[in-house]
Amino acid sequence: MTRDFPYYNGEPVALRPAQLAGLMLAVVAGFLALHLPFGDTSPILAFIPAVLFPAIPLLALRAVAGRHWRALFQRLGVKAVAIAVGIALLNLVVTVALGLLTTRFFDVSANPVFDVLVHDSTSDRWLFALQSLPQLLGEEVLTMLPFLALMTLFTARAGWSRRTAIVAAWLISALIFGLAHLPTYQWNWVQCVVVIGSARLVLSLAYLCTRNLWVSTLAHVLNDWTLFSLGLLLAASGHAPA
Numbered sequence: 001m002t003r004d005f006p007y008y009n010g011e012p013v014a015l016r017p018a019q020l021a022g023l024m025l026a027v028v029a030g031f032l033a034l035h036l037p038f039g040d041t042s043p044i045l046a047f048i049p050a051v052l053f054p055a056i057p058l059l060a061l062r063a064v065a066g067r068h069w070r071a072l073f074q075r076l077g078v079k080a081v082a083i084a085v086g087i088a089l090l091n092l093v094v095t096v097a098l099g100l101l102t103t104r105f106f107d108v109s110a111n112p113v114f115d116v117l118v119h120d121s122t123s124d125r126w127l128f129a130l131q132s133l134p135q136l137l138g139e140e141v142l143t144m145l146p147f148l149a150l151m152t153l154f155t156a157r158a159g160w161s162r163r164t165a166i167v168a169a170w171l172i173s174a175l176i177f178g179l180a181h182l183p184t185y186q187w188n189w190v191q192c193v194v195v196i197g198s199a200r201l202v203l204s205l206a207y208l209c210t211r212n213l214w215v216s217t218l219a220h221v222l223n224d225w226t227l228f229s230l231g232l233l234l235a236a237s238g239h240a241p242a
Contacts, residue, residue: 003211006071008151008165017157019064020149026060027145030138031180043127050131053138057145072144074212084206084215088222091202095227098195108195109186117232125232129225136220140213142180143204147173170208174200199223 007015015023033052038045062069074080102108117125147169154165178197185191203223206216 002209005148005151005166005211006068007065007148008155012071013065013068015064015149015152020152023057023060023064023145024149026057027142030054030056031142034135034138035183043124043131046127046131047134050135050138053135054141055134057141061145072213074210074214076212076214076218080210080212080215081218083209084218085222087202087206087209087216087219088226090205091199091219091223092226094202095195095199095223098198102191102195106190107188108191109188111184111231113228117228132224133221136224137213137217139177140207140217140220143173143177143200144207144213144216146176147204147207166208170201170204174198174204 004011006012030053033056034049036049036052038048058069061072065071099108113128117128120128150169150172151165154160154168155162158165160168174197175193177200178192181192181196182189185196203216203220206219207213209215
């Protein structure tokens with residue numbers, strides 16, 4: 001039987017409103033650290049902000065939850081890996097379909113990472129792939145810690161049912177994730193809210209189904225690595241990806 005979501009109902013430890021507010025500030029601090037200009041001087045130094053992105057909020061969680069910070073994670077079994085693969089495949093279908101639909105009615109902005117990768121050496125591309133691992137973990141933390149904080153707010157403070165709280169927190173945390181991508185996509189609101197936000201709804205299912213941040217992180221890695229690989233193949237064939 002899959003265990004329940006942590007923290008919102010006091011298990012394995014209750015988090016007070018002030019502690020949750022501190023956690024959200026740590027999430028923001030981690031996101032801001034991601035934009036430190038270390039990568040402008042060296043691909044190796046780019047690992048520093050990528051690691052700080054998840055490390056800052058996870059250290060803050062450890063400070064308020066003690067050893068129970070590990071409640072976000074479980075071991076990865078065969079079933080969990082299968083779920084991650086399935087969610088990644090589903091998300092690829094949703095992302096491509098929404099991307100094609102959006103381009104028919106709105107202007108979309110290209111991900112600047114594609115332009116960099118196209119002109120990078122093979123070794124720099126491998127460094128980018130490795131750097132993306134902590135960064136994508138950070139994106140999961142950026143989404144799921146607010147999800148759990150919102151669940152706590154909606155159930156303990158607003159008195160909502162567990163199911164209603166899950167749905168509302170799922171939608172709002174996906175919106176937060178989409179809005180966080182506005183600088184990447186030149187402040188294209190439609191692209192970030194509709195395409196990125198919808199993709200996040202799918203990726204979040206990995207955590208909702210398993211309560212395991214490793215599963216949603218793995219799904220995110222598989223999804224992004226596949227998209228970037230397809231983008232490089234399209235660029236090599238003379239078709240620039242959006």
